[in-house]
């Protein structure tokens with residue numbers, strides 16, 4: 001039997017992609033699941049097949065402290081406890097820093113970093129009582145800054161620093177803190193990534209159907225939660241990037257630059273137009 005059986009697992013940003021898959025896999029392992037996202041109709045459609053005793057849906061924008069508090073309180077009113085919090089809600093960007101409106105960086109920090117801080121703050125008392133687990137869905141961008149994603153990288157570095165400090169505070173208390181770094185995973189994140197003006201870019205530079213599926217990613221995350229892993233870097237490419245960056249950071253600059261220059265429509269082409277492919 002899964003150790004998630006009869007546990008209360010809550011997930012931010014679960015109307016699509018990895019968050020939705022996490023909720024479905026957690027339910028299949030016997031958990032009761034509380035989820036939030038900004039669009040309640042989308043959430044309702046996403047979980048239409050799940051009965052009310054298994055799911056709690058809540059409309060919340062995690063960049064708003066009061067929404068996060070209301071989400072946690074809603075879960076506690078329904079089930080009286082929280083065992084696992086997965087801070088998953090997140091958005092991305094694609095623009096050079098010199099072109100990006102500062103509101104883009106602010107929005108990324110507000111959702112990806114502050115959303116994690118708010119949900120963790122309000123869920124922590126119950127998670128502590130239950131010797132539970134706090135998870136951050138980070139990225140390789142939390143270990144290695146990526147060009148065209150300054151705000152995204154900053155938000156994931158901040159998330160990891162916050163969680164690492166919290167893990168150390170909570171060492172020997174029975175509460176576990178971890179983060180996971182998926183590789184490129186099929187989802188909506190690139191379609192809704194912000195451009196320089198803060199608008200949705202409306203396309204993906206990747207072939208989404210060739211990426212890891214959100215379901216596979218969710219299974220790896222929940223296996224990690226059950227085993228109380230410290231961190232998970234999910235792909236060979238991710239592991240190599242983190243390793244090269246640690247040991248040969250100058251080389252990592254060049255390799256990462258080259259990789260992102262080749263991306264269709266790369267913002268880096270502004271500085272290197274002769275490289276157009």
Ligand SMILES: NC(=O)c1ccc[n+]([C@@H]2O[C@H](COP(=O)([O-])OP(=O)(O)OC[C@H]3O[C@@H](n4cnc5c(N)ncnc54)[C@H](OP(=O)(O)O)[C@@H]3O)[C@@H](O)[C@H]2O)c1
Pocket residue numbers: 012013014015016017018019036037038039042060061062063087088089090091111137138139140181182183184185186187188189190192
């Ligand atoms: N997919 C990848 O390749 C990849 C790789 C590494 C890390 N990640 C991380 O994985 C996490 C999930 O991303 P995904 O790829 O599954 O993207 P996704 O398909 O775009 O899903 C994002 C989810 O977050 C919700 N959300 C966005 N802003 C929110 C806000 N302010 N408040 C509450 N909910 C919000 C969205 O719903 P609403 O818009 O309705 O709010 C949606 O349910 C993110 O933290 C991302 O950084 C993804």
